Amino acid sequence: MTANFASGTIWTGDNLAVLRGMNDACVDLIYLDPPFNSNRTYEAPIGSKAAGAAFKDTWTLDDVDVYEHGEMADRNPAAYAVIEAARQAQGKSMQSYLIFMAVRLLEMRRVLKPTGSVYLHCDDTAAHWLRVLMDGLFSKSAFRNHLIWKRIGNHNDGGRFGRTADHLLFYGQDIHRNAVRIPLSDQNVASKYRHSDERGAYSSDDLTGPGVSDGEAGTAWQGWNPTDIGRHWSVPRTGDYARWIDGSLIHGYLKEDGILKRLDLLHEAGLILFTSKGTPRLKRYLEANPGQVPPDVWVDIPPVNSQARERTGYPTQKPLALLQRIIKASSDEGDLVLDPFCGCATTLVAADRLQRQWAGIDLSPLAIKLVDERIAEERGLWGGATALTEPPKRTDLGELPNYRTHRHRLYGEQEGVCVGCKTHFPFRVMEVDHILPRVKGGTDHPDNLQLLCSGCNRSKGGRTMAEWRATQ
Numbered sequence: 001m002t003a004n005f006a007s008g009t010i011w012t013g014d015n016l017a018v019l020r021g022m023n024d025a026c027v028d029l030i031y032l033d034p035p036f037n038s039n040r041t042y043e044a045p046i047g048s049k050a051a052g053a054a055f056k057d058t059w060t061l062d063d064v065d066v067y068e069h070g071e072m073a074d075r076n077p078a079a080y081a082v083i084e085a086a087r088q089a090q091g092k093s094m095q096s097y098l099i100f101m102a103v104r105l106l107e108m109r110r111v112l113k114p115t116g117s118v119y120l121h122c123d124d125t126a127a128h129w130l131r132v133l134m135d136g137l138f139s140k141s142a143f144r145n146h147l148i149w150k151r152i153g154n155h156n157d158g159g160r161f162g163r164t165a166d167h168l169l170f171y172g173q174d175i176h177r178n179a180v181r182i183p184l185s186d187q188n189v190a191s192k193y194r195h196s197d198e199r200g201a202y203s204s205d206d207l208t209g210p211g212v213s214d215g216e217a218g219t220a221w222q223g224w225n226p227t228d229i230g231r232h233w234s235v236p237r238t239g240d241y242a243r244w245i246d247g248s249l250i251h252g253y254l255k256e257d258g259i260l261k262r263l264d265l266l267h268e269a270g271l272i273l274f275t276s277k278g279t280p281r282l283k284r285y286l287e288a289n290p291g292q293v294p295p296d297v298w299v300d301i302p303p304v305n306s307q308a309r310e311r312t313g314y315p316t317q318k319p320l321a322l323l324q325r326i327i328k329a330s331s332d333e334g335d336l337v338l339d340p341f342c343g344c345a346t347t348l349v350a351a352d353r354l355q356r357q358w359a360g361i362d363l364s365p366l367a368i369k370l371v372d373e374r375i376a377e378e379r380g381l382w383g384g385a386t387a388l389t390e391p392p393k394r395t396d397l398g399e400l401p402n403y404r405t406h407r408h409r410l411y412g413e414q415e416g417v418c419v420g421c422k423t424h425f426p427f428r429v430m431e432v433d434h435i436l437p438r439v440k441g442g443t444d445h446p447d448n449l450q451l452l453c454s455g456c457n458r459s460k461g462g463r464t465m466a467e468w469r470a471t472q
């Protein structure tokens with residue numbers, strides 16, 4: 001589906017209304033770093049680029065639109081069960097926070113392409129609840145990683161171990177492994193690549209695997225048979241090293257099916273050594289190692305320090321390197337990246353650097369100011385982001401007829417009964433109503449329409465159905 005907004009757009013306002021106005025399945029990657037329910041208020045230091053930015057991260061049921069509460073119970077009973085469990089285990093603050101998150105995550109799932117990925121950044125306050133919620137909303141099979149980012153070196157947390165980690169819940173597609181490789185650590189190189197020759201450092205690797213084979217993998221080569229020691233030949237055929245051999249030393253190696261023939265080729269290319277006991281082993285060169293795919297614990301990305309060039313002073317600012325890794329892992333050039341809690345626009349700046357399209361949303365008007373400053377600083381000539389406050393209007397619902405034209409159909413479907421007071425009325429006193437009003441992101445789509453008697457319709461006014469019900 002095509003996005004109904006331009007790349008480079010930032011909305012100032014509540015992301016729920018903006019997300020509701022976005023077309024289905026138009027975003028390739030969503031990174032969200034919402035408030036964590038940390039029971040704190042965050043403020044930027046006076047004098048920093050972000051001075052004036054503040055947000056509260058303490059939750060009560062008043063922070064949640066009553067509609068959101070009702071909507072979750074109605075639209076996703078499984079997610080609501082998780083929220084209810086959180087209320088019983090931890091109380092209303094966690095319940096409110098999870099309702100706030102769940103309605104927004106539902107919209108994010110809708111706007112994400114089926115081929116897209118989502119990373120939810122949080123801390124250990126709510127990571128466990130959010131993980132179950134995400135399993136329910138994005139499906140268990142879409143789960144990829146529960147990443148740990150070691151965000152600070154040490155932290156003194158009297159009475160318990162220091163809390164130094166943030167959590168990233170990653171759902172979606174397989175990552176682009178080669179886009180995120182990191183160099184091997186010196187320690188790793190020193191312990192593994194202990195030999196060297198004219199081609200450089202190498203490790204001496206086994207050419208066999210456990211268990212005997214009746215086939216070619218169990219036959220002798222150069223007078224040595226792995227069957228004698230209960231093993232079989234395991235000669236590289238796939239993977240990074242086989243590809244390197246094929247590309248750099250033995251053209252056509254990957255196409256060679258014969259095991260003994262592959263051993264011959266490796267031997268001719270000087271890639272086999274023999275131990276003092278005559279056992280053949282594979283030389284695995286450091287030069288061929290493309291680096292390590294980061295594990296699920298990230299200790300190599302430092303936080304934004306007080307002297308860093310990228311520092312804006314925005315509370316909870318995340319490092320560009322963190323976002324660059326995520327964007328490289330889970331998107332391609334030209335893809336659309338969305339950050340619905342974009343803060344000082346770290347994701348947007350990182351996406352821009354990596355030639356992705358991007359859009360962001362934040363309650364704070366500072367996001368737009370900061371992204372403009374940050375991108376202009378890097379690009380020099382920069383036309384500026386598009387700043388909007390009005391949510392977009394969906395264009396993927398087709399040409400919708402005037403909503404009033406649904407009156408007859410609705411009257412038939414509801415069998416003449418008003419959804420509000422459940423009373424039967426003649427056709428002429430029934431009025432078509434938007435369940436979710438248009439000002440709150442509701443559309444003229446038939447799914448959002450119902451018939452109310454004129455009395456109920458007047459009483460409901462501009463409220464959502466759930467808001468109105470709560471007052472009945």
Ligand SMILES: C[S@@+](CC[C@H](N)C(=O)[O-])C[C@H]1O[C@@H](n2cnc3c(N)ncnc32)[C@H](O)[C@@H]1O
Pocket residue numbers: 013014015016033034035054055314315316317318319340341342343344345346347361362363364
């Ligand atoms: C943890 S900060 C994000 C920091 C960001 N990742 C960065 O690097 O600057 C959370 C942001 O969510 C914003 N926010 C909170 N509730 C929101 C809502 N309903 N809609 C949009 N933004 C919201 C806050 O203003 C705050 O900027």
